Amino acid sequence: MTARLLKTACQQLEDFRRAGVTHLPQVELLKMPTTGVAEQFTSEKLPPVAEPPAEEKPNEIQPVSSSPETTKDVVENWEPSMEDLQPVLSLEEKQEQLAQVDCAVKGCEKCGNLASTRTQTVFGVGDPNARILFIGEAPGADEDRQGEPFVGRAGQLLTKIIEACQLKREDVYICNILKCRPPGNRNPTQDEADNCRAFLDQQIQIVNPEYIVCWGSVAAKNLLDSKLPIGRMRGKFLEYDGAKVLCTYHPSYLLRNPPAKKDVWEDMKFLFRDMGIELSS
Numbered sequence: 238m239t240a241r242l243l244k245t246a247c248q249q250l251e252d253f254r255r256a257g258v259t260h261l262p263q264v265e266l267l268k269m270p271t272t273g274v275a276e277q278f279t280s281e282k283l284p285p286v287a288e289p290p291a292e293e294k295p296n297e298i299q300p301v302s303s304s305p306e307t308t309k310d311v312v313e314n315w316e317p318s319m320e321d322l323q324p325v326l327s328l329e330e331k332q333e334q335l336a337q338v339d340c341a342v343k344g345c346e347k348c349g350n351l352a353s354t355r356t357q358t359v360f361g362v363g364d365p366n367a368r369i370l371f372i373g374e375a376p377g378a379d380e381d382r383q384g385e386p387f388v389g390r391a392g393q394l395l396t397k398i399i400e401a402c403q404l405k406r407e408d409v410y411i412c413n414i415l416k417c418r419p420p421g422n423r424n425p426t427q428d429e430a431d432n433c434r435a436f437l438d439q440q441i442q443i444v445n446p447e448y449i450v451c452w453g454s455v456a457a458k459n460l461l462d463s464k465l466p467i468g469r470m471r472g473k474f475l476e477y478d479g480a481k482v483l484c485t486y487h488p489s490y491l492l493r494n495p496p497a498k499k500d501v502w503e504d505m506k507f508l509f510r511d512m513g514i515e516l517s518s
């Protein structure tokens with residue numbers, strides 16, 4: 238539902254309430270016909286349907302298979318849900334919806350300790366139509382001061398990585414697991430990550446990226462609910478909400494361990510090759 242429709246619906250309900258209406262009859266949702274649904278998807282954006290292999294281990298995340306079935310098989314075997322049938326938002330609608338979520342974040346005090354110590358919330362920046370969405374863990378001191386993710390030393394390295402990939406920061410969408418700085422730059426607690434999860438999921442649903450890059454283990458483990466070390470999550474595509482997810486090392490780790498830069502560069506080449514772009518070595 239677009240923001241405009243949502244506002245209209247809310248206004249209508251308010252009018253009913255003022256007129257003294259306290260209950261509305263429940264309407265049973267009709268099952269949507271499959272005719273025409275397949276045309277809304279390209280081959281890159283098909284919903285995941287792969288069955289887990291028999292030897293799958295608990296807590297083991299399965300990579301996205303490159304060609305498990307033909308497109309025809311996938312579409313014919315797929316039952317659409319209402320979520321799958323979300324309309325494609327225009328740039329203006331995405332900007333409006335992101336602004337609404339940002340507004341909610343600014344007023345959020347779910348994590349009392351973070352809300353009382355933050356200078357400001359740090360929502361996200363970049364192109365709402367980006368093909369790639371970057372996720373880090375949480376704002377640091379520089380981000381807390383400037384209100385923008387990835388602007389400190391690690392952020393400057395991230396900008397260099399983006400530019401080495403022939404892009405600008407404005408070409409991707411950048412956000413964090415947490416929107417408020419944990420004091421002393423400690424890792425987010427599970428409760429804090431859980432509190433903030435709805436905001437992150439809303440950003441992902443609005444931007445609707447083809448690819449998500451998790452920078453560092455905190456982002457990767459939280460997004461994918463995994464306990465695997467980051468080293469075992471690299472080098473393959475995982476899946477979240479219809480997007481291919483690539484996990485790699487956090488730029489702050491690269492500042493402490495420069496030899497790992499070549500691993501991140503391999504990850505970037507892997508990502509861009511899948512996007513149809515060959516990065517030079």
Ligand code: SF4
Nearest residue numbers: 345347348417432433
């Ligand atoms: S970290 Fe997220 S959930 Fe916690 S107070 Fe900040 S905005 Fe709210």
